[in-house]
Amino acid sequence: MALVILAVALPTVWLSGVGAAAQDQGQRAGLAAEQTLVWTADNSYTEYKSAPTTATAGPVTIVFETNASTGNTYGMTHTLTFDDDSPGYNHDVDVNIMASPFDTSGGRHEVQVTLTPGTYRYYCEIPGHAGMVGELVVTSAEPTDTTPPQVSASVTGDKNADGDYVDSAAVTISATDDESGVETVEYALDGGAFQAYSAPVPVDQVGEHTVRYRATDKAGNTSEVQSVTFTVVAPQPEDTTPPEVSASVSGDKNADGDYVDSAAVTISATDSESGVETVEYALDGGAFQAYSAPVPVDQVGEHTVRYRATDKAGNTSEVQSVTFTVVATPPAETPLTVTAASRCVGSSAYVAVTAVNDGDVPATITLTTPYGTKTVADVAPGKQAYQSFNTRAGQIGAGKATVTGTSLINGEQVTTSYEAAYNAISCG
Numbered sequence: 087m088a089l090v091i092l093a094v095a096l097p098t099v100w101l102s103g104v105g106a107a108a109q110d111q112g113q114r115a116g117l118a119a120e121q122t123l124v125w126t127a128d129n130s131y132t133e134y135k136s137a138p139t140t141a142t143a144g145p146v147t148i149v150f151e152t153n154a155s156t157g158n159t160y161g162m163t164h165t166l167t168f169d170d171d172s173p174g175y176n177h178d179v180d181v182n183i184m185a186s187p188f189d190t191s192g193g194r195h196e197v198q199v200t201l202t203p204g205t206y207r208y209y210c211e212i213p214g215h216a217g218m219v220g221e222l223v224v225t226s227a228e229p230t231d232t233t234p235p236q237v238s239a240s241v242t243g244d245k246n247a248d249g250d251y252v253d254s255a256a257v258t259i260s261a262t263d264d265e266s267g268v269e270t271v272e273y274a275l276d277g278g279a280f281q282a283y284s285a286p287v288p289v290d291q292v293g294e295h296t297v298r299y300r301a302t303d304k305a306g307n308t309s310e311v312q313s314v315t316f317t318v319v320a321p322q323p324e325d326t327t328p329p330e331v332s333a334s335v336s337g338d339k340n341a342d343g344d345y346v347d348s349a350a351v352t353i354s355a356t357d358s359e360s361g362v363e364t365v366e367y368a369l370d371g372g373a374f375q376a377y378s379a380p381v382p383v384d385q386v387g388e389h390t391v392r393y394r395a396t397d398k399a400g401n402t403s404e405v406q407s408v409t410f411t412v413v414a415t416p417p418a419e420t421p422l423t424v425t426a427a428s429r430c431v432g433s434s435a436y437v438a439v440t441a442v443n444d445g446d447v448p449a450t451i452t453l454t455t456p457y458g459t460k461t462v463a464d465v466a467p468g469k470q471a472y473q474s475f476n477t478r479a480g481q482i483g484a485g486k487a488t489v490t491g492t493s494l495i496n497g498e499q500v501t502t503s504y505e506a507a508y509n510a511i512s513c514g
């Protein structure tokens with residue numbers, strides 16, 4: 087019953103004044119208030135029962151409560167009023183909450199505001215409550231994102247063989263920020279000022295270029311300036327000249343200029359403009375095919391290799407050709423120079439046979455005539471085997487001497503036969 091009596095005793099002007107004029111700045115910003123600051127008052131008119139002293143800048147829910155639960159058992163009316171004119175304080179919120187245990191909110195009121203860094207002064211406006219005053223210090227919100235964005239650049243365009251961009255290039259810059267997110271991307275071309283990046287930057291002036299770039303996140307962290315350097319060159323005049331192409335044949339040649347056993351055809355092509363795209367060859371009337379390495383030809387006979395080259399601009403050279411002959415390796419032999427002659431010694435006819443070893447190794451040489459046989463072993467290179475055969479006749483007809491030479495060639499015994507003719511002779 088005591089509470090009811092006290093309520094009746096309250097000045098009605100204060101009761102009707104409930105509903106402080108506080109701007110809903112937090113709601114206006116569309117942001118949920120993350121902080122709640124609570125002031126309470128009790129029966130004292132010299133100090134608030136409790137009051138916050140510090141806060142973080144940003145949206146705040148301010149609660150002012152004075153009722154039985156906060157110790158206000160006299161039905162006393164208080165206000166929480168933010169100073170709006172004293173020098174040295176923030177005046178950017180309008181808080182003036184009047185509260186009484188028996189007002190329509192039961193003495194508990196909330197307003198949304200957005201606090202900024204600085205100090206707010208607050209007090210109770212009720213006459214005689216001048217001691218109810220305090221300060222609220224608001225500090226900047228701690229930035230949670232302290233990492234700058236990751237930023238990279240790529241250059242695209244038609245490149246020539248030197249890696250330069252022909253006619254133009256485009257620089258694409260990408261930035262990511264895992265925390266607060268990317269706020270701005272900037273670039274500067276060739277020492278110019280940084281400017282906002284929004285789309286790939288075309289660069290078509292001939293010369294070397296450097297694009298510097300950086301990105302900043304929503305928390306204000308800016309990446310280190312990075313750069314990419316590239317060169318733009320003028321387009322080359324159209325290439326209408328086919329490649330120069332040539333072929334060479336290599337291998338072991340014999341005295342006739344023929345290739346013994348096999349030959350290899352090497353084709354070379356150059357193109358000073360667009361460059362060589364393909365080299366082709368065709369062996370002995372076959373189809374053209376891509377050339378990549380010297381072409382071996384080991385079939386015995388005459389061969390023709392045709393060849394041509396095409397440049398990157400599509401110009402193909404005239405078909406040229408090279409012709410050569412491959413011969414089989416001659417069989418191994420024991421080389422001898424053999425001579426035979428008939429002559430008279432007194433009234434007797436003799437047949438003299440000589441065989442010179444023309445080889446590089448010793449040879450066993452056998453001289454054979456109708457009048458006898460003679461074998462000479464180990465005839466050194468350049469030396470000869472000789473025998474004058476007594477026919478035991480005064481006259482003989484023409485005939486032939488047979489000579490065989492045997493030597494070790496490449497690990498094999500090679501025997502070669504020769505014949506040498508001698509004339510008829512009549513002695514005495």
Ligand SMILES: [Cu+2]
Pocket residue numbers: 131163164165210211212215218
């Ligand atoms: Cu008061």
